[in-house]
Amino acid sequence: MQLTRRDFSRLGALGIAAHLAPSLHAQANQKKIGYAVIGLGRIAGHFMPGTRSTTNSQITALVSGHRDKAERIAAEYNVPTGSIYNYENFDEIAHNPSVDAVYVALPNSMHAEYTIRAAKAGKHVLCEKPMATSVADCEKMIAACKAANVKLMIAYRCHYEPTNLRAIQLIRDGALGQVQTIQSAFGFNISPGEWRLSKKLAGGGPLYDVGIYSLNACRYLTGEEPDHISAYASVIDHDGRFNEVEENVSWTMHFPSGILTSCSTTYGANMDGYFRVYGSKGWLQVDKAFVYEGLHLSAEYSGKKLDEANPARDPSQFQAEAEHFSRCIQNGLEPQSPGEEGLRDMRYITEIYRSAGISS
Numbered sequence: 342m343q344l345t346r347r348d349f350s351r352l353g354a355l356g357i358a359a360h361l362a363p364s365l366h367a368q369a370n371q372k373k374i375g376y377a378v379i380g381l382g383r384i385a386g387h388f389m390p391g392t393r394s395t396t397n398s399q400i401t402a403l404v405s406g407h408r409d410k411a412e413r414i415a416a417e418y419n420v421p422t423g424s425i426y427n428y429e430n431f432d433e434i435a436h437n438p439s440v441d442a443v444y445v446a447l448p449n450s451m452h453a454e455y456t457i458r459a460a461k462a463g464k465h466v467l468c469e470k471p472m473a474t475s476v477a478d479c480e481k482m483i484a485a486c487k488a489a490n491v492k493l494m495i496a497y498r499c500h501y502e503p504t505n506l507r508a509i510q511l512i513r514d515g516a517l518g519q520v521q522t523i524q525s526a527f528g529f530n531i532s533p534g535e536w537r538l539s540k541k542l543a544g545g546g547p548l549y550d551v552g553i554y555s556l557n558a559c560r561y562l563t564g565e566e567p568d569h570i571s572a573y574a575s576v577i578d579h580d581g582r583f584n585e586v587e588e589n590v591s592w593t594m595h596f597p598s599g600i601l602t603s604c605s606t607t608y609g610a611n612m613d614g615y616f617r618v619y620g621s622k623g624w625l626q627v628d629k630a631f632v633y634e635g636l637h638l639s640a641e642y643s644g645k646k647l648d649e650a651n652p653a654r655d656p657s658q659f660q661a662e663a664e665h666f667s668r669c670i671q672n673g674l675e676p677q678s679p680g681e682e683g684l685r686d687m688r689y690i691t692e693i694y695r696s697a698g699i700s701s
């Protein structure tokens with residue numbers, strides 16, 4: 342990822358610039374960080390191509406329960422067949438020097454187990470969100486990585502995405518004046534049979550999957566942590582899909598400055614992810630804020646109007662997060678979205694469920 346001065350300024354909005362600064366002039370011949378991808382589903386199909394566009398990352402091992410699929414992907418990424426593992430022999434990865442880190446792309450309930458096993462194998466961990474399905478598991482993941490002296494990063498793509506960073510910078514620069522309220526939503530009409538409809542695998546419904554984007558966005562847009570949460574949940578479509586998890590969740594949050602936020606998520610309707618921020622001097626909105634491409638920022642404040650489309654295409658966001666984590670490993674830096682960030686969101690998800698009367 343080539344950083345311009347403008348990019349560096351945007352990264353500064355989240356404190357990312359401070360993490361990257363020592364590595365901006367890193368030697369070009371630094372060893373690429375080798376990743377073992379754990380789970381070869383849809384999200385891994387975005388991450389792996391993203392690594393190809395980096396200068397510091399590569400796929401060096403695969404972990405899958407389907408050997409034939411793993412062999413096809415291994416051939417595509419020049420991964421030796423000896424670096425293909427299954428879930429039973431995964432711990433042997435400790436003896437593979439080509440693997441520096443793992444990318445955990447498994448169902449939510451499996452994140453904790455494979456993060457902890459990877460840490461014990463001496464490998465750094467980039468784990469998909471949600472971090473886990475309970476606060477206790479998040480705490481165990483953090484403790485395991487600290488005990489093994491390996492880094493843990495949660496894959497919050499939007500922390501490294503230019504349009505989201507642009508929105509944060511405008512707010513921090515005071516363009517909108519004093520922020521008053523934020524609205525955000527994200528959801529889709531889920532198909533029957535998805536693993537996300539299993540509470541055992543997913544931990545919960547759309548809040549764990551797509552609602553977490555709105556939750557996290559309200560935190561990085563305000564730069565604050567909520568001090569009060571109130572929530573409701575419902576199931577409208579009694580068609581068998583929602584026997585184990587909720588269909589809809591809406592919640593409000595109050596922040597210490599007085600900012601109020603309103604968020605919704607659903608598995609019952611297609612809802613392009615967005616957020617809209619209202620301030621004393623104007624407003625801004627990012628449409629398709631949480632998807633892989635097509636992001637668009639519009640704003641109006643103090644007589645100015647912005648209309649900024651982001652031309653970046655998938656898998657650029659995965660490229661950015663892989664580059665960041667690899668750079669942290671190479672230079673001994675702390676990731677901008679460490680395990681503690683995922684733990685905070687899990688605590689808020691637990692509070693949202695409690696308020697909505699959903700047993701976790």
